Amino acid sequence: MKICSAAQIRELDAYTINHEPISSLELMERAAACFTRWLIQAYPDQQRPVHIFCGIGNNAGDGLVAARLLHHSGYDVRVHTCRISPNRSEDFEANLKRLPGHGAIGASPIAEGDPMPELPEEALVIDALFGSGLNRPVKGYWGDLLQHLNGLNVNRVAIDIPSGVYADQSTTGVAFHAHRTFAFELPKLAFLFPENAERVGQWTVRSIGLHPEAIAQAETSNYYLTEETACTLLRPRAKFSHKGTHGHALLIMGSYGKMGAALLAARGALRSGAGLVSLHVPKISYNIVQTALPEAMVSLDGHELQFTEVPQLDAYQAIGIGCGLGQGTLTQKALSQLIALADQPLVLDADALNIISTQPDLLKALPSQSILTPHPKEFERLFGPTPNHFKRHELQIRKAREHGVIIVLKGAHTSIALPNGRSYFNSTGNAGMATGGSGDVLAGIITGLLAQGYTPEAAALLGVFLHGLAGDCALQRESEESLIAGDIPDALGLAYQQLRKAGNRH
Numbered sequence: 001m002k003i004c005s006a007a008q009i010r011e012l013d014a015y016t017i018n019h020e021p022i023s024s025l026e027l028m029e030r031a032a033a034c035f036t037r038w039l040i041q042a043y044p045d046q047q048r049p050v051h052i053f054c055g056i057g058n059n060a061g062d063g064l065v066a067a068r069l070l071h072h073s074g075y076d077v078r079v080h081t082c083r084i085s086p087n088r089s090e091d092f093e094a095n096l097k098r099l100p101g102h103g104a105i106g107a108s109p110i111a112e113g114d115p116m117p118e119l120p121e122e123a124l125v126i127d128a129l130f131g132s133g134l135n136r137p138v139k140g141y142w143g144d145l146l147q148h149l150n151g152l153n154v155n156r157v158a159i160d161i162p163s164g165v166y167a168d169q170s171t172t173g174v175a176f177h178a179h180r181t182f183a184f185e186l187p188k189l190a191f192l193f194p195e196n197a198e199r200v201g202q203w204t205v206r207s208i209g210l211h212p213e214a215i216a217q218a219e220t221s222n223y224y225l226t227e228e229t230a231c232t233l234l235r236p237r238a239k240f241s242h243k244g245t246h247g248h249a250l251l252i253m254g255s256y257g258k259m260g261a262a263l264l265a266a267r268g269a270l271r272s273g274a275g276l277v278s279l280h281v282p283k284i285s286y287n288i289v290q291t292a293l294p295e296a297m298v299s300l301d302g303h304e305l306q307f308t309e310v311p312q313l314d315a316y317q318a319i320g321i322g323c324g325l326g327q328g329t330l331t332q333k334a335l336s337q338l339i340a341l342a343d344q345p346l347v348l349d350a351d352a353l354n355i356i357s358t359q360p361d362l363l364k365a366l367p368s369q370s371i372l373t374p375h376p377k378e379f380e381r382l383f384g385p386t387p388n389h390f391k392r393h394e395l396q397i398r399k400a401r402e403h404g405v406i407i408v409l410k411g412a413h414t415s416i417a418l419p420n421g422r423s424y425f426n427s428t429g430n431a432g433m434a435t436g437g438s439g440d441v442l443a444g445i446i447t448g449l450l451a452q453g454y455t456p457e458a459a460a461l462l463g464v465f466l467h468g469l470a471g472d473c474a475l476q477r478e479s480e481e482s483l484i485a486g487d488i489p490d491a492l493g494l495a496y497q498q499l500r501k502a503g504n505r506h
């Protein structure tokens, strides 16, 4: 699914109006009806008073349509029209006239300087002050109003985007804090970054029937990775295959005291479907690996405690390195040797990334299409600080291009930047996965997919998607609190099943 800028969304609206064709008033009706249907399902209690705060543009127009439709569905609705400026949009004016009269819908105009509105505690507040037309930070009285609404013990819902939040750049002014946001047609970039989590809340996106041709033509480098795309990446497993067909993954991971990370990664690789998985570990870990993971093979380092020797690499289709590796001097040397020797793309995580961040030349020497899987701190160590998540995302794309690598930046919506400048935000996963070892499992899954012959791009995208989906499937038995990293490989089977089913559907 594409992620478009606010300017592009305006173009999509205009194209739809001209080519469907449909009047902009009708399109507003369709969009707001879509919102209202969703709202009625989400908040079925008609006794709860609904307070809709409208600005002056088309977002406010949506608010007015929703007011009318909710009223007709039996809700007790009050509209607060905010006189932000006299320049109200045409469709806003038209819908103001369409509001049922005779006090059927209470209407309270608000002008700058008015006392802040008092609302009942159980109220449902709908924010239609500003939408994607926001062109400057919200300040002054209207900022105070948003802050007032944020401070009330009410349910807050935003139409299209919370007021004050920019769709495609970092928000600087005051913004509405929605518990839920309902967006039209496509997700906004702003929804995907932690800095907006409190503003956007739980978000939903639904099609309002914008013209498919316009969406297909829109040029963007940002995508939202959904089941529909992920299932097309999944390949069938041939009936007459054997373990040799599905590749041999090598994981160079673990050091004295940090073997858990290596084992979790290996379980990820095994459950991802790799034919064979070998763990290269220091001598002291031999018994641990053989006991804990009978399915894995062991490649022993000459050192007792840490990684110091690059094994023969020819036998392996994919190599993952870094989880629990440590950063000792000998390990640093061995990592540089590995980078120099490897022909195949590498999957680099944790300490491998930490070592690279102290030796930037290593980054330049990586085999092309290698996959780096930093968490935000590791990303910052590698590429430096950024003032906000939008800038960090731009940096991620730039670095992936510059070094010809894939950068998987882990987070609630893990983003995957490809060497061609595209980036994908993941749609699966949950807060239960924010727990130690979850990233090690991901490194293992991606290495396991690479070993099976998936392209680095497909391995990164599918790996991230399946990892999140497995975390979601694990919630069938666990809670977000109780979920631990080891549950993720155990639920990979359910994730594969679900994705295959989706593949048959789409």
Ligand SMILES: NC(=O)C1=CN([C@@H]2O[C@H](COP(=O)(O)OP(=O)(O)OC[C@H]3O[C@@H](n4cnc5c(N)ncnc54)[C@H](O)[C@@H]3O)[C@@H](O)[C@H]2O)[C@@H](O)CC1
Pocket (backbone or CB within 6 Å): 010, 013, 014, 024, 027, 028, 031, 032, 055, 056, 057, 058, 059, 060, 062, 084, 087, 089, 129, 130, 131, 132, 133, 134, 135, 136, 137, 138, 139, 159, 160, 161, 184
């Ligand atoms: N036909 C269409 O174009 C459709 C538009 N839709 C809705 O329209 C919205 C976009 O509408 P608009 O482009 O009218 O934009 P808005 O509804 O966001 O309003 C923009 C107006 O607010 C003013 N403004 C912006 N930032 C301000 C600030 N910080 N302080 C004070 N005034 C400010 C602008 O000058 C402009 O007059 C979407 O978010 C969506 O809700 C939907 O109805 C779908 C169809």
Ligand SMILES: [K+]
Pocket (backbone or CB within 6 Å): 059, 127, 128, 129, 130, 131, 158, 159, 160, 161, 162, 163
């Ligand atoms: K809004």
